[in-house]
Amino acid sequence: MPGPLTIFVLIFLFLSLLSFVASIMGFRKRMFLGGAIGLLVGLLFLTLTGLFVTITVAIQGYRALTQEEIAARVKIEPTGPEKFVAYFSFPNGRKETFSLVGDQFYVDAHILKWKPVVNFFGLHTAYELDRVAGRYTRLEDELSKLHTVFSLSKSKPVDMFSLRERYSLLSPLLDAEYGSATFIPAKKPTEVEVRVSTTGLLVRKADPQ
CATH class of the missing domain: 1.10.287 (Helix Hairpins)
Structure with missing residues (x-):
């Protein structure tokens, strides 16, 4: 429909x-x-x-958001010193695997908050996971060692988040906000849920499946 x-x-x-x-x-x-x-x-x-x-x-790739929900389930498996693999499972069945470096990882998201004036057209708060990256705990390592970052967003000719950032005339229609999850340790095997709400991202330990 x-x-x-x-x-x-x-x-x-x-x-x-x-x-x-x-x-x-x-x-x-x-x-x-x-x-x-x-x-x-x-x-x-x-x-x-x-x-x-x-x-x-x-807005292709953005998911409607009315309450807190699971944006992705992530399984972490260390593969060596300051190296690990992150296995992502998304609610729509999509799966992605990323090889990252560091001893932590984090996820960013783009959140679109449409104003009430356009809710009539079916436009409400929506989100899209933007990227996943590795991170080092020590500042010296963060400044000098290799970094890895990968895109989680869907490729599209034009992105509403970028349009809102570029053109202030869209401010009466929507707000565009960044959401970042807490840094998650990756030194030992773990499985977490990346959740999203209207206030941003949060991470919770995943229940066994």
């Missing part, structure tokens, strides 16, 4: 086509004022169509 955004895209596209047809008919009948108004209305609806298409593309 199409979501609210898709429905609004189709509605505005249909209205723009109707307006353009009415505009053409007005010009043919030499009703220039009516034709011009129809053209302007058509352009307005076409602009709204483009706006909603852009939003639809820009």
Whole structure:
């Protein structure tokens, strides 16, 4: 079933086509004022169509968030001194494996908080995990040793989080916030849940499966 955004895209596209047809008919009948108004209305609806298409593309990969939920389950297996593998399992069944260095790891997320004015269009708080990285406990190691970082986000032509950061005119519509999980020790085998809420990320010990 199409979501609210898709429905609004189709509605505005249909209205723009109707307006353009009415505009053409007005010009043919030499009703220039009516034709011009129809053209302007058509352009307005076409602009709204483009706006909603852009939003639809820009929020791909983001998951709606209404309460605290599991963003990923992570299994850590050390493979050597300051080396470990992180096995990610996501709620949608996707699995990823990352080889990291350090003695801790952390996860970042992008959180979109839509304002009430656009909730009518089906846009609510949403999140997307952004990256996972290794980290050293000692500052000297953090400054001098090898670092590893990998993307967790879905590749997309345009990202709503980046658009919000770049264009302040979007501030009446939404806020874009970073969420970072607590640094998680990786010196011994462990399994954790990365959870997300409207206030950010948190990590909890995973229950045995």
